[in-house]
Amino acid sequence: MAAKDNVRESDIDKTSFWYGGLCNICHPGGGFGEFDRDGELYYDVRTSQFGYEKLGKTAADVRLDGDYAEINHMSGALRAAPWDITGVAEPDCLFCHRTERAVSDGKNMNWVWRTATLRSKDKLKDTGGASVPAYAAAATAGQGWFSAFALNSKVPAGKPPMATTLDIDYQPGVDNGSLKEDGAGSLRLDGASIVGSPKDYACWGCHLTPDLKKRGRSWFDESSDVHYAGFNNLNDADPTNDIAPGNSTACTQCHPAGLDHNIAKGNATVSSVRNDTDYAGLRTCRDCHLPGAEKHENAPTPTSDIHIDGHLEKMSCEMCHIPYKTRSAVFAIDNATTGNTIGYPAAALLSADPLDPTDPDKSRWYPSFKWKTDKDGERRLFPIKLLLSVWWGDWDDNGTPDDGHDDTITPIALWRVRQITGGSPIAGTVDDNGDGKPEVNRPEEILAYITAMKGDDSYGVPVATRPVLVKGGRVWFEVPGGGDVDSFDYHAEGVHTESSHPFSVNHNVLPTDQALGATGCIECHYGFAERPSPVFDRLIPISPFDETEDARPKYKTVRQMTFLSPF
């Protein structure tokens, strides 16, 4: 993200205005959608003032301000962020607290309408051609209170929708009963349209995409989620008590919230926002299933003798009860070859055979494991899905070439990478593995990119002084004197950087008879059978492509990654 204060255009990456139009599609407004880093409204419609003006600054003063500038991420052009046109995105209460949700063809239309409106930024018009304040209007559009709404048909499939036209009109709300006129001619939101505890559809709208990409999560599927089935009475013989997806509140059973709206969460393995609230109020597996004050009356207590002390002490419940996933996820992103993000799905790197990623059966994939602190303070193994990243950085050894601990590898903003690549692989880059995705992998290709990355961006600033490719746990650099590349293991050298990101896998608990160990110890402890264990010897991708002319993925076993080696 762009800093608040910058000295040149080339230092600016994504600004607050960019966040307002994109990140807000899955955040409920308020906060960074409304106020700048000085605490001022970006634009106050009551006084027709920008926030910086209230502090005595001028537009010239904030030309490079990360709150009031915007870099075009394709052209690199700088402009003043038009908060006066878009307005600000206020806290969107009804985004979560609306009783009725509009779902069509499997899409959460409240999310679609709101997202498309935000994404249009300052380009949104009504049918008469007048500008519509997109950020301010997103909450209204998200409720379906409009008579005309058109999407930009040029947005590629898989990208968030973008609106071109919005005619705000409250008549549809009156027609569906969410709004009603009072005697004074004003509109009132019908109290019955406000729900206290949000329904799952509210969470699903935003968490669908990231949870699918990062974790392969399924929603509203009783066959792959015992909790969704249980909380909605879908696993009994009585169909008359079934709760429909639209009324399900399974999410808040474990993730309740208080007045502070800090929705109960666990201990994320990626990101660290508000660690002070980790596990606060969260109902964990152990809370509900083990005897104790928080035991859920309907949650079965473990009875199998596989729950020996050693297992319970060192293993999370999820480790065995989320043994695999059936929906694909993104396992690697290559931001280096073109400067655009190229994704690698599960099928490209894994299979339903945990020991053979090339198996043609792609119906499921298996997680890796990572130690993390559980709610009771114990360190346990939890299932995770590693997301691998390939990216360009600018390496500064800070004058101590023999000591990696103080080195900095600064990520290069993708708009600047694209200024070098033009958004395509640079000449000579070959799709070695024939998967339809060219990859910068062979030493000569890496060297060609490094040379190119030393070139200038559109502001005459070198994109990098010492470009390096970060991939597969290694840093690829040009050897002193030039003409060749070499690499080092950044962990071994103490360099603080990363190319794998562990996303916790903590939903879609399967029925007991599908858990690891349901058919015996041998499911994990293959030492009995003198062959590889599908758990501890399963292959986990650590790089989407290696440096050879085959560009094959690289793997490690769970044994190698966790240093656990049970029989």
Added chain:
Amino acid sequence: MRMWRQICLCSGIATLLAVAFVLEGCGGGSTTATPVEDPPDDPAPAFVHQDVVLRNRLGQPIALGSNEPYSPRTTCAGCHDFHTITNGYHFQQGRTDASGTIQMANDFFGDGRPWLKSDGMYGKW
């Protein structure tokens, strides 16, 4: 035993709503929620919210036929503590800390990564 209540709550979130309902002038409408009688065999409390006047960004009531966006802040904040609510991490994503203080800074973690400006999504690379 038959019980009377002004509001029954489905979650902790709703507690705020319940408190707000008894504030005079709340939402520009009636000042109290209609008492709801518990059916004897109803174990789950019902959530009830009163009707709310829809307001624009200037705080003015919106009439049918208007093409102005409604403002959640002016519509809802008359009753609800927006300062507390919007300091939740879903809203701030690292912009503020637990006390609501803006915490954004280059190299937020102080470990030589100046591109990380908070501990949340707002501020990450």
